[in-house]
Amino acid sequence: MTRQEIATKIPLDLPEFMTLTNWHHPDLAADEKPSDTETFQQLADVIVTGNKTFIIQKK
Structure with a gap:
């Protein structure tokens, strides 16, 4: 998402703490818990x- 797209949900004046470009999301359909x-x-x-x-960061 661009900063402008993010701004539709989060105010632009809120400081950016971290940006993640990829990650592993749990497979909730297979009962994998995020925790x-x-x-x-x-x-x-x-x-x-x-x-x-x-x-x-893993490559």
């Missing part, structure tokens, strides 16, 4: 601590 996935565990750590280094 059991590395992506959501890392994201939760970032939100709680404010420390972006908890997100490990």
Whole structure:
């Protein structure tokens, strides 16, 4: 999404904390819980601590 597209949902004056370009989303149809996935565990750590280094970029 562009910043303008995001602005339709979130005010532009709200500071951007982090941008993720890709991630693994759990397969909810296969009963995979977000809390059991590395992506959501890392994201939760970032939100709680404010420390972006908890997100490990895999190539």
